Amino acid sequence: MIIQETLDELITRINSVRHLMVSTGLRKSLCDCETLKYSEELDELIHNYQLVACSRLPRSG
Known part of the structure; x- marks a missing residue:
């Protein structure tokens, strides 16, 4: 199934981006531009996951 x-x-x-974000945060700092870039990417991926997952739910009506 495609979904x-x-x-x-x-x-x-x-999981990959979360690992990169945490390891970068530990190596550089939590406020480093690279850490923040991974954080923003992770937010977008989680948002996309929620959109796809919710599209699978049956609609009531």
């Missing part, structure tokens, strides 16, 4: 594959890809990417 499930998309969700799986997003989960993989979310």
Whole structure:
């Protein structure tokens, strides 16, 4: 199923970017531009995941 594959890809990417963000934050600082870039990317990925996941829910009406 395409939606499930998309969700799986997003989960993989979310975990990868989360790891990059945390490791960069520990290595540089939490306020470093690179850490913030990963944080913003992570926010966008999580948002996209929620949009796709919610599109799978049955609509009441």
